[in-house]
Amino acid sequence: MGTRLRSRRSWAIMGALLAASAVVVSGCGGNDAAPANSAVQTSAAKCTALAGMTVPAASIGLPTTGATVVSATLVADTDSGNTNGEYCKVLGSIHPVDFNAPDIRAEVDLPTNFNGKSVHFGGGGFDGTIPDTEGSPADGFLIGAEPAGVTTPLRRGYVTLGSDGGHEGTAFDGSFAENDEALANYAGDHIKKTHDFAAYLAKLRYGSVFVHSYYIGGSGGGRQGLIAAQRFPQDYDGIISTFPASGITGLWLQMGRISRSLFAPGGYVTPAKGKAILAAVMKQCDALDGVADGIISNPAACAFDPTPIRCSGGADTGDACLSDAQISTMTTAGTPLNLSFDLANGIRSFPAYNSFSGADFWSTAVAWGASATDATIEPGVFGKSAFYYTFSNDMLRFAVARDPGMSIFNFDPASPRQAAPRVQAVSALMDSTSTDLTQFQSRGGKIILQHGQSDQFIPAQLSIDYYNRLVSRFGQGPLNKFLKFYVVPGAAHGFGGQFNASYDGLTALDNWVTGGTEPHNLTITDLAPPTTGRTRPMCEYPQWPKYVGGDQNLATSFVCSN
Template sequence: MRNRFRIRRSPAIVSVLFAASAVAVSGCGGNDAAPANVVAVTPAAKCGALAGMNVPASSIGLPTTGATVVSATLVSDTDSANRNGEYCKVLGTIHPVDFNAPDIRVEVDLPTNFNGKAVHFGGGGFDGTIPNTEGSPFDGFSSGAEPAGVSTPLRRGYVTVGSDSGHEGTILDGSFATNDEALANYAGDHIKKTHDFSAYVAKARYGSDFVHSYYIGGSSGGRQALIAAQRFPNDYDGIISTYPASGITGLWLQMGRISRSLLAPGGYVTPAKGKALLAAIMKQCDALDGVADGIIGNPAACAFDPTVIRCPGGGDTGDTCLSDAQIDTMKTAGSPLDLDFSLANGVQTFPAYNAFTGADFWSTSLAWGTSAADAIVEPGVIGKSAFYYTFSNDMLRFAVARDAGSSILNFNSANPGSLTSRVQAVSALMDSTGTDLSQFQSRGGKIILQHGQSDQFIPAQLSIDYYNRLVSRFGQGPLSQFLKFYLVPGAAHGFGGQFNGAYDGLTALDNWVTTGIEPKDLTITDLTPTTAGRTRPMCEYPQWPKYIGGDQNLAASFLCSN
């Protein structure tokens, strides 16, 4: 049973909070200088006064039993491990209605040089840990990294916020989903609860509300970013959604379908075989964008037949070829999943991966595991188990069937039979495929949607499909006024692509929100060690970067083309 606790504020703490609020400057609240004849309260005192504070349930917009600030620690600018300037690190817990559900663990970092704005960091996988709010969010395609000279949001004066989404665990552990409130928190409720907790704490520290609030996330965090715009439009002014798992229900159904081929007798494609496949694909398709640079710039022009590297006779005869069973695995990954029923918002298909245009499923063992035997290790072990198998299996066992004995390897993704209605209910709870962004649009909200063409976890076509549905609803012109969509060739899921690009997405978004300057002529920089520093233009969909001559490592040598 969880050890739940409440800490009451003493009169002394209340008086310090009152004194702190008395000297806080309205607006940004970043100037800690005291007015004349008022005793100054130091940042350390303001920070320490937050410890033990109770946040009432009435201040959180979804049902809870309140929240508690567990600790508040001032991190000095001179701390050898700190690159963010002076800030107050607040750890808190948001308490559920169902006592059997876990708390939501939250971190709120409050910079002394507050700029009036906040960045809410999204999670990933099954979440279970608080994102690194002291680092960089997924505003690009290189995990936790930014181009040279780009500071963290916290260093720039943003309040940074993140949570574990309502349970402790790893990105491979879905056991929490047997509890309805924990599942609802993971699905999206934690976004609102975390936002309201952080806003309450920040106002207690600075004496003012956020001037602007942004949500930035990738993968499941990208899904969360879209949910923030769809369900909580009044809380956020700007969104960056990077390779979002928008149709997360279709995603695990498709991952389960692929796992059945991958783990069938003889179907496992090893990293060595994957390397041979990728080499054959690059040989045929790399130069279709005008230059052989290790990046397939225009995947739509690439039509690769995997039988080109079929082993003689179809058996497994070595690392340089694929057997018939392994070709079947790749064709499964490279084909859509058509459903016999509808998911949320009328979705009836989940798209194919770019399995024959650059997606590298072997760049990390996280995707398909280290071997056929290791892939199915339960509970999931990072560096051994396959995310495709573990994620789909846990979604089936814990969120849908509520039966730990169920197996995705015996499950029909296209037709779940008696579990169809439950799959649909979970889809309605979790998927961020809705196109009603009208409230977010009407209040001036801005969205940057972006996906890598070599994504090995979430197919780029998923974001293309979502974008096209938005175009159908809003029209191209009106949509472009508040949403920009970028596809980046060679970029993967935070790592493992041919072009692990990064750019200062937060500044692009902030400028759009605060000054009305639309993102334009953006350049993205490769951070891959062997090719670090080369640049490419970020092309708005449906354009792609075509080589027009010059240094192939420079964005100026490419033109966004239809």
């Protein structure tokens, strides 16, 4: 459990008054440097006054026992390594109701040049650490990166905030989920609690609440962004949800299904074999969009048959071919999981990956592990363990069965029998598949939903299916007024893929919210070598970029086509 820090708020306030008085005194006497020096000290005083204070439970919209500011430190514009201008870095702990549950650890960065707005950063995996709120959010497809000239939200004057999701750990560690409150916090409650904690601090620091609040996240953070719109619509004006794990329950069931095939005798597909698969797929499907540029822009047109790369006799005879067991693994990944029961919101299946049309499961060891032996290391080790295995196994053991002895290898993801009611309960808690965005829509909220066709962790079809359900509910015209959906060819899950797409999504969202300027004619830039700098049009689904002639590295050589 997180440490419960207690303090006398009156002393903090008195300290701020004394510091402010000192500033006034030092400003007297005609010193020309005094006004500038006064401003710096005033910022410092306002920042340090927050340290040690408590936030009452009544100021947080979901049950807690209040919150504590652990530290408040003024980061000067001239501090080494700081490129964000002057700001107050606040670290805090939001305390649970259940004594056995951990605190939510949060960071709130309060810029001196506050622009009236905030950006809430989403997490990923099993969370467990605070996102880099001093960096760039997941408004593009390459982790922590932006096109040249795009500065961080904090530098632009946004209050930035984020939390560890309600527990300390790693993206590979799901053991926290044995506790009900910790699981509920991870599922979505931490979003509201962190927002309200930050809003309370901002009101003290600036004397006003946020004029506009945005939530930006990818993967688990993308799911959190949709949760924010669905469950806490009054708190946010704009959302960027990038490759969201919206159907997270179906995701871990599908990952478990694939893991059972991947780690069956002979089923493991090595990175060397992955290169052979991708080369064969590109040879057959790359030029279907009009140009051989290393990107499959229209995966629906790619009907790849793995027979030509089957090893002679079906046995594993080397890196240039696939055995029958390995073809079975790839086929399993490339087919949907059909369930014998309903998940939340009537969902009864989980879609396939683009396993034979560009998904690169081997760009790093994170997805399928470093080797067949290392992939199943428990607890999960980044760079060795397979996220597919650890995520599905820990969700089963800790969130569902509450039995560390359970294994995904002895569990049928399609038909879990007596465990089905518990799986459904977890699904209702965690999944962001609801299409009820009416409150968010009615208050003028805006959403940018985006996914990459080469995503190796969450299939693009998951977002396509969700979007199609939204169209059915709202109608195409009304939906277009508050949600834009982009599917980007070649883009993967923060790294890997064939096109590491990036653009200034925050500005596009902010312009839409504050000025009513809908995102149109957006251009995305590849940030990964050796193709750094090439561009493509960002096409609204169901369109995709078709080559029409000219320099294949320029967006102007492509048109958005059906």
